[in-house]
Amino acid sequence: MFLDLFINEFLLPITISTEILENWTTKDGEIPQTTLEIFWDKLKEISTYGFTIEEFQKAMLLLCFIRFIIYSIKYNIFTSFKICAIGFISCILWAMALNDCIGIYYPNLALHPLLRNAYREEIMYREVALARAGERLLDDLVKQTNTNSYPFDWITPIFGKFPSTISHITDPIYVFIRRDFFETIKQFYKTNLRHLVSIFVYVGCVRVGKKYCPYHIRWHFTFITLYNTFMPYIFSCTMRARQFLYKVLIPQQRFEEAENMELYIGAWVFVHISFIMIAMIHAIFSQYFYIPFLTYSVELHVGKRPKTSIYSGGYTAWQDNFNFFNIKLSDTLRLWWGFLGKGTKNQRKNNKT
Template sequence: MFINNLHFWLSSVLSLLINIDQETILEFLGIDGPFNTEDYSYLFETTQVSTPVSFQTFKLIIQSIWDHYQHGLGFVDIENIALFILVLRFIFLSKKYNIKTGFFITCIGLGAGYLWYMHLRDLAYYYMRTLWMCPLTHNLAYDFSEIYYQQRSEFSKAGTRFDSNTFYGPAVRAFTELTSNDNYRYDPISMLWSYLPTDVKFLSDKLYYFITLKAIPQTYRFIDTQITNLSGMLWYTFIVRINKRYCPYLLRWHWTFLIGLEFIERPFIFVQDRLIYYLNNILIPNSYFREAELVTNLLITLVAAQYIFIILGMLHALCGQYFYFPFLTENTELHIGLRPKDSIYSGGHTIWQNKRAYMISRQASSKLKKYRFGTIRSAYSKLPRLWYGWLGRGTLDDLTTEDYEQYLKNKDNKDSIQKAKRRDSKIRWAYRQERLKNRFIQLLAKFGIKINTVSKNDEGDDLYEEFKKFSKK
């Protein structure tokens, strides 16, 4: 009976085992193997190809990853990476603080990162034709083209209104459906117009058709366009300026920074349009290929620089960090103020808000005569400061005298603690060696092998008692 049950369980378990070979791994990852071609299609019809896992398998995986990501990150890739960062950050913050605080801080980073993500989508719309030219944005252009044409197909359907995505669109659709059925439409204005006397019908009808066919639709479309264009600024004013006490500083900082960035990006968008027109209508038709190559390189540089900058900004926002960019950062902090350093929800460091760090610039350098005139470092001192340390923590030059003395004390304490730990570890290792030696000798003594180096009163703990007398500082 036991043998039959054992045979049954073994056959059941073995039937569930999966043959892990190269084809299984590549199929699971969605990668085409070397035999997934038309030349080898006849093999799969006659027999099952099974290749053992080897170094070639990992080479195919790495090659497939490189073939995909050498053209940059698409919207789907950015979303997956952002989700991965947020999950890791939530786990870390939950361990550091608690689940509630970690969730709030993660949501703040999610909101700031979402602003950069939507700004990237807006730029993809403006640079739609140029994204295909830059090798770094091929995946982004492919994903955006799918989103763009999908939305166009949705709007091209019968019955779809231009205000379907607005917040008041459902109210307008509800009013339209309420005043109509399957066959007729009940117009409230025409009902009121029917009470007018018949003597003025020839004038009232003209006025009615002018109001219903021209005045109301055009006025509504104009108001809808203005609200759509101003909706971002209205939301910013309501959330960041009016209700700033309820809006986290990280969200306010990145939102204000993006508004300032949009004013700088507008000329580049117009430049891109003019370069595209110049390339397609003048250079290429007239066979100016060398000039066309130069213009293409300019477009690629323009798009790649903005793409990298937006990705880095979104990465800072997701991680709750800030960064310094000349002119924009100062204007941002003039609008929203300095970062509250006593709040754990305010994010990372902003050492440039420190007056001492800000004064270490070309003015301070020239007054302190830090650079000699006529040298490269002197020319460098004319530029505004760009580097404020990793993650905005600053450098040693940004510390005051008291902070620098405290830094030296902490460094000395850290060095002394490390030396004490190394000394204690050496003592512990010597004690363990001696104790192991004594126990081994005692074990040999039980088998009749006596060694004269051990006395009868030696219990093997004298060295440990001596070790306890050492200071742990």
């Protein structure tokens, strides 16, 4: 009974979206299927239409919770919390990249069957966001008719002390501060500073405050920063391919080429999103991964993993063979570094000797 209660009240709500649960429940609120049938149906749905982003993020939370329990038994609660928190923060960084990727690739999500659930989820998200934007616009219009709703009300008595002889100077300043100053600052932030926030945070945490930032977070944060430098070009190439599809191939009735282009675009979007999801799984388990040139560039910034610390995460066998600033091209292009980066058998033997 306790197991069924745990699954129905805790496990299902955090791993399965609310809409799917509502479809599975009867009017009385009872689940007509057994737990095994529910998970089997969900597995078939995922294998056909893929995850929604919400479901995948909830799965990461579940894995983090299970990991916390295991490490609490192995070490203690505080050590387990630190280890899992480090992996969780790194996973959040990749989750932000995943959300950006879904938003940019939104028109192309329908081109791959395993992204259909994510596509439907993004449609609903945009509908909700549009409704909220309308509500905010209505609130702004209401605020404009109500002078008491403007910020900086505390400056009214200050400006009231100025003599009326200079009111032609002070009144415009007062109106600007009360009505336009806050919006001007907010607009300046959106247009000039928002896109630099991640760089400021990166410099503050990874470069300036690296003494207080765990190596695992610095590694993944640096990788994402490097990843973000060339992703706009890939996004733009995908968008140009879509424009070529709908503005050239289809109008010219080159349908066979159009079908191939749809397959190429859908496959690339799926590979890109899958890469970020796999990176999230690596991060939540405090693991690392090796990609030629990129990983090497990341570790030139953050250095080698401190092997003596239990908070540094998984294995990085490629660092054992790397002589920074004097690396061989063959080592850079190497893809297999053993299971979970532990190294190959020969490499482990050499390390022991």
